[in-house]
Amino acid sequence: MDSAVPDALVRMVGITKNYAGVAALKGVDLDLRAGEVHCLIGENGAGKSTLTRILTGAEQPTQGTIEVAGHTHNELRPAAAHELGISAIYQETDLVPDLTVWQNMYLGHEPRTRYGTLDRRGMRRSARHVLDDLGVGLAVDLRVADLSAANAQLVQIAKALTRENRVLIMDEPSAVLSDHELSGLFGIIRTLCDRGIGIIYISHRLDEVIQLGDRVTVLRDGRGVETTEVRDTSIPAMIRSMVGRDLTDQFGKVPAARETVALSVRGLTAAGRFQDVSFDVRHGEILGIAGLVGAGRSSLLSGIFGDLSPDDGEVAVEGQRLAGGSARAGIAHGIGLVPEDRRGAGLVLGRSVQDNVTLPSIDSLSWGPFLRPGAMRRVTRRFIDDFAIRTPSPAQPVRFLSGGNQQKVVLAKWLARGVSVLLLDEPTVGVDVGAKSEIYALMNRLAEDGVAIVMVSSDLPEVLGMSDRVIVMSEGRVTAELSRNEATQEAIMEAAVPTSAAVA
Ligand SMILES: Nc1ncnc2c1ncn2[C@@H]1O[C@H](COP(=O)(O)OP(=O)(O)OP(=O)(O)O)[C@@H](O)[C@H]1O
Ligand SMILES: [Mg+2]
Incomplete structure (x- = not known):
């Protein structure tokens, strides 16, 4: 091991990520120790998801290095990250709706019987076991399409737990969980930490950071503002460093x-x-x-x-x-409805912020058959300002916005309609x-x-x-x-x- 911090599982140094027109990360450092929960907090669009996607190989950094188990990489590919025991539960679920719970949990790494066939019985049994371990009473034969958002989230967590992990990234796992399910999740997280797994935990609920975290890193505008021991900080102090003022x-x-x-x-x-x-x-x-x-x-x-x-x-x-x-x-x-599943029901991901905000109110923004582009731009502009929607322009496809900013677009869409x-x-x-x-x-x-x-x-x-x-x-x-x-x-x-x- 040539690592400077002997117990660091991962060290990300000077990570920069540029997208067309957006500097998502600007030289961020992050290290993760074995057995710790390292919380990552920051406003919507601060770069939290991007940083973790670089660690799982889903994105490649523009600059910077990633050190894992004593080796330094300029980038990781998804297969390499898996190999190194890095798994993630993303903000948006990546389950296949038409497959069952157990099929999803083992998708891509299905165990085989000694005859080389899929070990269905084994998979069902271990899937059951992992879910029991999580305290989730969910039938493994249910189709994911039929699950609530919360249950789908739990299946995602269970899926990550079917692998040998060293690093587990959780991007807002609590967002759709109730208090009861949350305390179950916290129990699991502690067990994993006791086994030496390092966890990067992203959340907007700062009480969770206090309850669960060992250290916390604050991102603001793509920069790392600070990393502190959780016991040395407080909710108001975290808010101050996230938003740069008191609330x-x-x-x-x-x-x-x-x-x-x-x-x-x-x-x-x-x-x-x-x-x-x-x-x-x-x-x-x-x-x-x-x-x-x-x-x-x-x-x-x-x-x-x-x-x-x-x-x-x-x-x-x-x-x-x-x-x-x-x-x-x-x-x-x-009647307007802002649904729980925004990505599914609330948004047209490939369309622009402006289209999404103005589509349901197209009647009031057109004049007979003619659209009123000026009015559409004004309405969109107003919501972008009111909600501080972080987007390079109203023309940006919603797909490229951070999770929280997509959320604000859904709200704007219904509010624009009156x-x-x-x-x-x-x-x-x-x-x-x-x-x-x-x-x-x-x-x-x-x-x-x-x-x-x-x-x-x-x-x-x-x-x-x-x-x-x-x-x-x-x-x-x-x-x-x-x-x-x-x-x-x-x-x-x-x-x-x-x-x-x-x-x-
Ligand atoms: N593929 C992409 N193309 C262009 N811009 C992107 C892309 N992915 C992310 N971004 C931008 O990078 C910035 C950081 O996004 P990121 O998703 O990391 O934020 P976040 O901190 O996770 O926010 P949230 O709390 O809302 O989930 C945002 O401005 C976002 O719009
Ligand atoms: Mg995010």
Whole structure:
């Protein structure tokens, strides 16, 4: 070993990465020790994902070196990175939807029987074992297409664990996990560390950094600002070095609820997903929907919007009943939905930022058959500024934006349209602290304009900070309705945990 730091598994030195028109990384240093959790934080577009993609060989650096196990490389190719025991769980899942859980877990490195055939039984059995180890009660024969975002994420983690790893990169693994699943994940991470694996953990949730991390590196604008021991830092200090200033009163909640009902939902039922859900949302009101992942919250939003056709019940906007099961009816009645799976449902990845922002509002931005390019540019510009969307230009394909910035584009898309009821599914997942405040400010502004907002969120501080009223769901049913004063972390958790699980 000729490494200067004897226990460093990996040392990245002076890493620079230029894309056409974008300097994503500007001379970043990062080292990873055996058995540590090294957190990587920074605002959307700071370069976190790019840095880790260079380590897995998915991208090649423009400059800099990567030292692994005493050897220095100018770049790594994916096969070489695998060989060196470097695995990653990316922000966007790379599972094959049509294959089963176990097939996905062993895709590309399927074990063989001694007759040279695929060892299906072995794979199913070990897949089961890895998932059990993770505390995930998921049938290995399910198709990935049928899994919730959270479960798909867990399968990704399980997939990475089927290999012999030395370095494991997790790019926002917690984004779609509930508290319960998260503590399971943390348990696994600690076990892996005890085995000497080094983990690079990217997250926008700074409490996780405090809870889990040994060291933390802050990136800002493609530069490494600092690397510190987690025990020597604090959340405010991390925020300061990420955004270069202090942030106070993140939510800035402004009560704006009026008397008139904007959205009313009665006895809405979709077999196996949610049962007999009823509530009203007034103009200017923000209704939070809390619950564990899998409680039926996202399906409920689809049921209201019309993506999913309910078996029973009614949805009415401004007293007008919607024809069930048609998203077009939802849109026509002024309902907007920002889905949880933005890459799948929210965006056209190959199209520009401007196209994505303005497509759903094309009617209001054209004049008869003519588009109004000036108006489209102005609207896009406004959202790019308002949300601090980091893009070299409005013409940049959304595919090339960082995860959090793609997220902001989805929000802008619906807000540009002007809706009277806005359904938000995990609106700030993957969004950095600064942009989170921007999104909250925007929700407040919309509420003041009379928009009724329904927000599904697994982020309890966010639910408590932003909601006028909170509904809790468990196993497809509403188990509690709490006023802003009654809503506490404890009250929500109590109603969220399924009674069957409490007994077990
Ligand atoms: N293939 C690409 N082509 C052009 N620009 C790119 C490409 N990939 C990334 N970028 C740009 O590089 C910068 C860093 O992106 P990166 O995805 O590393 O950010 P991040 O820190 O992971 O952000 P987030 O928290 O939003 O996930 C961004 O400005 C992004 O738009
Ligand atoms: Mg990223």
